[in-house]
Amino acid sequence: MKKKLPVIFLWIFLLFPINGFSKDVVIVDALRQYQLAQTLFEEKDFSAAAYEYIRFFHLFPNHEKVAGAKYQTGICFFYAGRFEDAGRHLEKIASDFSDSGFAPDAMFTLSELYVTTDDPGKAASVLRDLLTLTQNTSVHDRACFMLGWLLLDKADVLKSRSDYKVYPVREAEKYFSMISSEGKKKYRIEDSMTSLEKIRHLKKKSPAVAGVLSIIPGGGFLYCGRYRDALISFLLNSSLILAAYQSFENDNNFLGGAISFVEAGFYTGNIYGSVSSAHKYNKQKQKEFIDNLKQEYLTNQDKISFQTGLINNGVALMFKYNF
Amino acid sequence: MLPRYNRCSIAWGPIVFILISASLVCAQEKAQSNYFPDVIHFYQEYISPVDGDRCSMYPSCSIYFKKSVKKHGLLTGWIMGLDRLVRCGGDEVKNSFPVWIDGRKHTYDPVENNDFWWSDK
Structure with a gap:
């Protein structure tokens, strides 16, 4: 009996916690x-x-x-x-x-x-x-x-x-x-x-026309309504052309060549900038038009909202529409 | 009297001329498209601090130059960079949207705004 007593106690000890925890067991369905x-x-x-x-x-x-x-x-x-x-x-x-x-x-x-x-x-x-x-x-x-x-x-x-x-x-x-x-x-x-x-x-502005007009420096910018750019381009290019011409006239061929090299860059840049300006002008006009269209639509259709949100435990996506 | 930013554009002419001449002489052993940004870096490091931060555009003309050369190579980058010098502080100010950097208003004009019509990069 003395030998069995610890075994009985051990059983009681082991069983009590099980009984104690049994109330906390949650079955998740x-x-x-x-x-x-x-x-x-x-x-x-x-x-x-x-x-x-x-x-x-x-x-x-x-x-x-x-x-x-x-x-x-x-x-x-x-x-x-x-x-x-x-x-x-x-x-x-x-x-x-x-x-x-x-x-x-x-x-x-x-x-x-x-x-x-x-x-x-x-x-x-x-x-x-x-x-x-x-x-x-x-x-x-x-x-x-x-x-x-x-x-x-x-x-x-x-x-x-x-x-x-x-x-x-x-x-x-x-x-x-x-x-x-x-x-x-x-x-x-x-x-x-x-x-x-x-x-x-x-x-819209035609990029081709802007390019052709920029043969005279600043002409393309002028066509695109960029008056300051046109003036600067004209003055800069004509000054450099004049400087190159004067250098060659004075037998200063190295300086004339160097100025011509830089001027060639500015002149080509003037053509590039003119064509680019026409594209930017068209892009801007289109953006303004679409923005106005969107604004007009949203003003008239204030029932539509391009938002996401929660509705009745679910999700409203992309836009909500209230009839 | 030309406005401050236009003076920036005009002042760039001789600077670019000197830098490019130097680069053409020195860059024989090196690919030019790799060397050119180094020349711009020289300008940014040693000339610009003396000349002062006067460019009204963002990114500045020197960074724009560098980026356009890196993106499109020496020839196209050179043309785009010089085009930018002409436009710096000009009509771009009223056509592009402004950004504020260190409390100063700049005009946002990255390379992408000027090559979008032909470049897919």
Whole structure:
């Protein structure tokens, strides 16, 4: 009996803690885990929410809300400013859950992400992919609408980068016209489309004419309305030409040659600057036109907001529209 | 009396002339496109502090020169740089947006704003 006593005590000692802990054991079911993630999301603790969503689809891989959780993970990373992680998750949703309702939303968010990270070329490419994939008219219209504004808004950036060869404003017109008649009414885009046609009639400066006029130094600048540049260019070039001429006249050939060399640079620079000025003038005019168009649209359509935000435990992406 | 910034442009002419002449003489053994930024560096290091910080553009004309040569090679960079000297403090001031550096207003005019119509770089 004496030998058995310690064994009995040991058993009692081991059993008590089990009884003591048994009340604290929590069984996490799928719903509770998802709710925790949602709560953190609503509290805007996006990093924590992202990890709870990840825990959810890791623990319950066959649950019906897995697609939603994965989509929300991407959104959370996006809001938390972790764009690389967000992009990875959203791309996965678009490819692995293409049949779910989350794929279009994931692609819309992905395009917004690329705009945020200053890559409008990729943003446009994602929206174009969505257009080829979707058969849903509402999604199609929304993609055309967003793509049209994106191309207008970032026309300069897109045009100046090698990943984009087509003239963006023309393509924007094309996408606006692809919106169904119902969509055009919904987005009230008809007025903007009519205004956009005026872009063809913008008064532009011809770079070729500017180049030809700059044969007389400053002529090209004058044509582009750059009067000070024209005057400086004319005075500088004519002074250097005169100086070179005088040097050769006085048999100072080395000085004449050196001045001619520098003058050749300034003269070519004058031609380059004139052509460049014409391009800059046209770019500026187009930018002003698009800015006015956007402002006009937003003033008239104050119901549309190009923001992201939370609505009823969900996410409103790219823009909100209040009927 | 020419405005202060125009004087900057005109003053650059002889300076550039001296620097380029020197670079052409000295750069025979070295590729010119590599050597040219060194000449600009010489200007920035030894001449500009004496001459004073007078360029109204951002980046300054010397940095612009250096960048354009690095980006497009000696010939095109040389042409772009001289074009910039002519435009420095001129009409670009009213056409480009301003930036404030050390409490002083500058006109933002990087190389990309002047080669966007032909360069994909």
